[in-house]
Amino acid sequence: MKTLKYEEVYRNEYRDLAEARASMREFLEKIYNRKRLHSALGYLPPAEFEAHLATQKNKEAAARQLSV
Numbered sequence: 001m002k003t004l005k006y007e008e009v010y011r012n013e014y015r016d017l018a019e020a021r022a023s024m025r026e027f028l029e030k031i032y033n034r035k036r037l038h039s040a041l042g043y044l045p046p047a048e049f050e051a052h053l054a055t056q057k058n059k060e061a062a063a064r065q066l067s068v
Contacts, residue, residue, distance in 0.1 A: 003032065 008027040014020035033046045041049040 003036065004028070007031070 004024060004027065008024060008031075009020075012023060014023065034048075035045055037043045037045060038049075044052065
């Protein structure tokens with residue numbers, strides 16, 4: 001993952017493997033999944049894309065119940 005390496009790994013020094021893993025986990029959760037725009041997802045962050053997808057599914061389910 002180019003973004004992880006350039007924006008997290010190469011900019012920091014870690015004391016040990018546990019610190020590196022914790023730092024990368026935090027980066028992926030807070031930055032990469034919540035803020036970073038992804039072209040494959042219509043330039044939305046993954047968390048926002050999933051929320052939009054869930055909302056769309058709920059609307060479709062509600063429309064099916066109304067039509068029954």
